[in-house]
Amino acid sequence: MARSALLNVMVSAAIKAGKSLSRDFNEVENLQVSRKGPADFVSKADIRAEQIVYDELRKARPTYAFLMEEGGEVAGTDGQHTWIIDPLDGTTNFLHSIPLFAVAIALQRGDDIVASVIYNPVMDELYTAEKGGGAWLADRKRLRVASRRHLSDAVITTGIKTQGTSNDALQLRQLASINPAVAGIRRSGSICVDMAWLAAGRYDGVWEAGLKPWDVAAGFLMVKEAGGVVTDFAGQPGSVWNGQVVAGNETIQAALLKTLKPIQ
Incomplete structure (x- = not known):
């Protein structure tokens, strides 16, 4: 290159x-x-x-x-x-x-x-x-996002906040719903690394909320240029400004989003 x-x-x-x-x-x-x-x-x-x-x-x-x-x-x-x-x-x-x-x-x-x-x-x-x-x-x-097509085969990563944030309870409900549907959930501690590894095919999907523009801007483009899809929790095209990310290849992202949408 x-x-x-x-x-x-x-x-x-x-x-x-x-x-x-x-x-x-x-x-x-x-x-x-x-x-x-x-x-x-x-x-x-x-x-x-x-x-x-x-x-x-x-x-x-x-x-x-x-x-x-x-x-x-x-x-x-x-x-x-x-x-x-x-x-x-x-x-x-x-x-x-x-x-x-x-x-x-x-x-x-x-x-x-x-x-x-x-x-x-x-x-x-x-x-x-x-x-x-x-x-x-x-x-x-x-880089190309992984080609897996089923959540049951997918390793998904997130960044669960643990102390006193407004999203605590919601994240725990999301985790409880997603965990039995996937092959594994990881929490690396760096959303930038998560999105780079998603672009590289190491992870199959990412979801997280409560993010700032500097948390996701670089990874946002990385995932899209690797053939991935990025939206917010409502399924709208991803923005670095709304603090939410649901990302993966087209199939995994859609399945992850479908699992997340009903959870309030």
Whole structure:
């Protein structure tokens, strides 16, 4: 795969931020007994990673706007382009020395996500996608969603919130309904990794609610370019703005959606 100049900029930013996170990740165990505690450390780690991404992208495209998990919104003069950035998706994994987390960068042009990068630095897995150009792993392997056609054969992933969120009870009802219908449910702790792995055919489906645009923007395009379908819980075409994702190949996504729709 030949990367566009735009995608090269995004990849460079993600890899630089990933190297910073990797250095910090190797220090996590030593920080478990620090006076300030690991939560303070991880905030510094993701702010540092976000600053690296911001600096790289701002240098390359100085007129573009930003929407960032830590830094919020930064206006641009372009009027059409916005970078959507999650510098560390999978914070709890990071804190517990679990090597499943990612840097995620997406570019929105008008109403469309047109390019995305998801990079897991510990596993050194780089996922990229451009609208109309497919989704790729390490520039060499074109990604396609899995071809399984029955929920009973499918491994589905979700991100169950566990402490005091408004979606707690609903998620537990969804889980109780979906669990007996599928081959297995996984909870990786990183929606960006989940959607990249769905695009790669490792998972067969994803559902989750309570998401922010930076959680799903990069994976949204990745799944679509790998031949997948993404909607909200009502079955409407997926948007990074409504906080809901139901995704998979056409058949699995439809079956997953049918199972979820009646649950209130």
